[in-house]
Amino acid sequence: MTIVSKSIDIKTPVENVFTYFARPEHVSDQIKNDAVGMTVIPMDIKEGMGVGTTFRIIGDFNGKRLEWDCETTEFVRNERISAKQITGPFKHWKITNEFKSLGDNLTKVTMSVDYAMPFGPLGAILDKAKFAKSAERGMETALYNVRGLLEGNGSIPVY
Template sequence: MSSTYVLERAQLIPRSRDEVFAFFADAGNLQMITPPWLHFRILTQLPLEMRTGALIEYRLRLYGLPIWWRTRIEEYEPCERFVDRQLRGPYKRWHHTHEFSETPAGTLMKDTVRYQLPFGPLGTLTHRLTVQRLLKRIFDFRYETIERHFAAAQVL
C-alpha cells in the first residue's frame, strides 16, 4: 500500500472572495502560477467552463521528460471551493481541494492536496529525495506569484 501524503497551504489575499475565486476558477491562470521551469501548457481549449465534471488536460516537462496530466473537477461550489482529481498523470493519486473563505482582511485561500506515488517503497524513497521538495518549490512559486498578481492588481 502506498503512503498518502498531505500538502497544506494557506494564503491570505487582500481582495474579495468573488475576485479571488474568479481568478482560480479560470483554468487559463494555471500557467501563470506554475513555475516556468516546468514548461506547463494547458491542452484543453480555453476558455473552459469551470463546473463539476469539467476535464482539463495539461502537458509539462520535468527533468526533460514530458508528462501528460488530465484532471476532473469533482466538486464545484462557486465562491466556496472546488476539487480536482487526477485521472491520468504522474501520481498514483492526486486530490486537490481549493477552499475560499471571507475574513475581515480579505480572502483566505486554502489548498489541501492528498497524493500518493506509484512504485511502493521506491515511491516512498522518491518522495523523500525529490517529490516533497519539488512540490514545496512549486507551491512557493505559486504563493509568490499570487502575492505579486493581487498586489499589482490592487494598485490599479
Template sequence: MKLYKIETVQYINSSVEDCWDFFSSPKNLQTITLDNMSFEIQDFDNKRMYPGQIISYTLKPLLGIKVSWVTEITVSEENQYFIDVQQFGPYKFWHHKHFFEATETGTKMTDVVHYALPFGYLGRLMNKLIVENKLKTIFSYRHNKIEELFNSKIK
C-alpha cells in the same frame, strides 16, 4: 499505499468573488505555474469551472521529461471551494481541494493536497529525495505569484 498531504494557507487582499473569478478559470493555471515546467493546456471546453469538467495538459515536472495530466473537477461551489482530481498522470493518487473564505481584509485561500506515488518503496524514496521538495517549490512559486498578482497592488 503511502498517502502524503500538503496544506497551504494564503491571505489575499481581494474579495472572494475576485479570487474565485481568477482561480476558477483553468486558463490561469499557466500564470501560477513555474515557467520551467512548460505547462500547456491541451484541451478544455473554455468554460468556467464546473463539476465534471475535464482539463488535459502537459508539463515537465522533473528532468525536462514531458508528462500528460488529465484533471477532473469533481466538486465546485461558486465562491467557496472546488476539488480537482487527477484522472491520468504521474501520481497514483492526487486530490486537491481549494477553499475560499471571506475575511475582514479579503480572502483566506486554503489548498489541501493528498497524493500518493506509484512503485511502493521506490515511490516513497522518490518522494523523500525529489517529489516533496519539488511540490514545496511549486507551491512556494504559486504563493509568490499570487502575492505579486493580488497583494502588491495599491488599494
C-alpha cells in the same frame, strides 16, 4: 500518500480570487521556478469551468516530466474547487483550493494536493527525496505570484 498544503492571505474580495482560480491554467501559469514548471490545457469545459470540466496537466518536477488528465469534482462558488486525476501516473492525485473571506477586501486561500506516487516503495523514496519538496515550492511560488497579480503588483492574463 502525501498531502502538501499551503495558504496565503490576499488583499482582494473572495469573488475575485475565486474567479481567478476557477481557470486552472491561470494558477499553473504562476508555478514557475527553477525546480518546477507546469502547464494546464483545458480539454472539455463545462459551464463556468464547473464540475465535469476536464484538463491536462503537464508538469516538470526537477527534470522529471509528468502528464495527467483531471476532472473538476467540486465547484462551490467562493468556497472550494476540487479536481482529481482521471488518467495519469499517480496512484491517486487530488487538488483542492479553499477560499475564506476574512473581510470585504481580504481572502485566505488554501491549496492542498493529496497524492500517491507510482513505483511502490521506490516512488515513496523519490517522493521524499524530490517530488514533495518541489511540489511544495511550486505551490508556494504560485500563491505568492497570484497574490501579487490580484493585489495589483503584476499583470493578470486575459484569455
